Amino acid sequence: MSSAAGPSAPIIVTGGAGFIGSNFIRCWIANEPTAVINLDKLTYAGNLENLSDLPGERLEFVHGDICDSALVKGLxxxxxxxxxxxxxxxxxxxxxxxxPDAFITTNVVGTSCLLECTRDYWQRLPADEQAAFRFIHVSTDEVYGMLTPEEPAFTEQHPFRPNSPYAASKAASDHIARAWHHTYGLPVITTNCSNNYGPYQFPEKLIPLMIHNALAGKPLPVYGDGLQVRDWLHVEDHCDAIRSTLATGRLGETYNIGGNSEKPNIAVVQTICDLLDAERPRADGKSYRTQIAFVTDRPGHDRRYAIDSTKIQSELGWTPRETFESGLRKTVRWYLANQVWTERVISGAYRDWIEKNYAAR
Structure with missing residues (x-):
């Protein structure tokens, strides 16, 4: 092995060219002294432009797949x-x-491969470096399934009841990460977050899609009755929570990370329209709300998610800094100021996907 993996050693971020990963790298470099290695396969949502302004001496990019055990072990x-x-x-x-196959491959098989490579590496470390090492597994609230309007928010003890192929694949990866800690002692901590939003989000997700379509004069497609409720978390708050988890989180534990901002989808879209009305009014003077179009709901669409963040707040002292209103205003302004970024992201393949998903609705 090369130089010791002590406090000055770098961290590896997998998927660091994606939305949350790139925001985390930006947050890390702004707040921490150590370097980052970004391991990313660069699938459709990976975009190295998200990190292009960061100092090269602090950030190394490795183009690779977490399913490639030889590459991961070598790194x-x-x-x-x-x-x-x-x-x-x-x-x-x-x-x-x-x-669904790609989700099983990356989220389940890839996580298993990464954990096994990490276990092999970790077991070879000196005792003090073993004790300091951490593996943070970043997951989602969707593993818990759906809440009724009256049910309390998800806690870390809530049973897993995933309802989509995506949620099922993440639930499987959470179980694998837990097992590698309890069976092998690998120092794993898992986080389950609510819906993220903010800069650099691929414009197939709700908030950037609505902003882009509104400015382009296109319909704003809202699934079903638009009353599906989500807990919205600004991505920079999420990144701060992960840094707190890495610094002082308890090994083998799960921490739920939420924004304390439950909103129905239609209210989110209407708020985006109102912000755009104020920031970038339509030429005809009409509200962007006139572009809202209700479309056929997706199969098995969960009605409500909500996160109880009491554990991470009480144990690690983390709380979200952004309200939904302040965070969404910042987000809308970022996309207005970075329309060139959005246009560069929206490739022909992306337009084909939007057509496939929404045309028949």
Missing amino acids: LARRRPRAIIHFAAESHVDRSIHG
């Missing part, structure tokens, strides 16, 4: 990281409905 041996933050995942529910 671990060469760079001797003190932690792995595992974001790499297929994450869009609609895509999982149309093609």
Whole structure:
């Protein structure tokens, strides 16, 4: 092995060219002294432009697949990281409905491969470096299934009841990560977050899709009656929570991370329209709300998710800084100021996907 994996050693971020991963890398470099290795396969949602302005001496990019055990083992041996933050995942529910195999491959098989490579590396470390090492497995609230309007929010003790291929694949990966801690002692911590939003989000997700379509004069497609409720978490708050988890989280534990901002989808879309009315009014003077179009709901669409973040708040002292109103205003302004980024992301393949998913609705 190369130099010791001590406090000055780098961290590895898997999926660091994606939405949450790239925001985490930006947050890490702004707040921490150590370097980052970004291991990313660069699938359709991976975009290295998200990180292009960061200092090269602090950030190394490795183009690779977490399913490639030889590559992962070689990277671990060469760079001797003190932690792995595992974001790499297929994450869009609609895509999982149309093609679940990729979700099983990346989220289940890939996580298992990454954990096994990490275990092999970790077991070879000196005792003090073993004790300091961490594997943070980043997951979703969707593993818990659906809540009724009256039920309390998900706690870490809530049973897994995933309802989509995406959620099922993430639930499987959570179980695998837990098992590798309890069976082998691998120092794993799992986080389950609510719906993220913010800069650099691929424009197939609700908030950036609505902003883009509104500005382009296109319909704003809202599934079903639009009353599906989600707990919205600004991505920068999520990144701060993960840094707190890495610093002081208890091994083998799960921490739920939420924004304390339950909103029905239609209210989110209407708020986006109102912000755009104020920030970038339509030429004809009409509200962007006139572009809202209700479309056929997706199969098995969960009605409500909500996260109880009491554990991470009480144990680690983390709380979200953004309200939904402040975070969404910042997000809308970011997309207005970075329309060139959005246009560069929206490739022909992306337009084909939007056509496939929404045309028949």
